[in-house]
Amino acid sequence: MIIQASNGCLLTQSGEVEFKERRFEKSMLVVSMDEAANWKEIPESEKTRYEQEIKLFEPEELNFDFIQKVDSLVSFITEKMNTLGLNSDEALSLKKYFPDWENSIGQYAYAGYKYLVDSLLVEVVTPHELSLDKNPLQQPMLLSIDSENMENVPVYFKEVVGSKSEE
Secondary structure (H helix, E strand, O other): OEEEOOOOEEEEEOOOOOHHHOOOEOEEEOOOHHHHOOEEEEEHHHHHHHHHHHHHHOOOOOOHHHHHHHHHHHHHHHHHHHHOOOOHHHHHHOHHHOOEOHHHOOOEEOOOOEEEEOOEEEEEOOOEEOOHHHOHHHOHHHOOOOHHHOOOOOOOEEEOOOOOOOO
């Protein structure tokens, strides 16, 4: 019996198969329905996605071009981190990908945005333009807030603290 992929699709193994071993066919000759169940139909675009993932996660060699692509990907991730809506634990586990506060000077920071200052992840409390005179590490209110003396002092940042204590 012949099984055939629809227009714009391919047949590939339905089980877990390494990409290098994976076959992509337009049609297959099978002897039984059990054997036919070992194949699934995927859009050709999914094969392209598989190929791109392999190039990213299993490069043939580590070289300058590959590292530039990774650097570009990390830059893209850093640019988008504040749009993900991560909870504090998630943010802390991925803090190395948040934008660096010093490199963001001059940009407008919305409430909830997070920035890396040295190894500390801080969250914007009061929306403002990031500037050197509002340095999170030079504001004692960042790490311990004395509510009695805070009435007229704007709080621009707070430390991000997760539910699990960091060691």
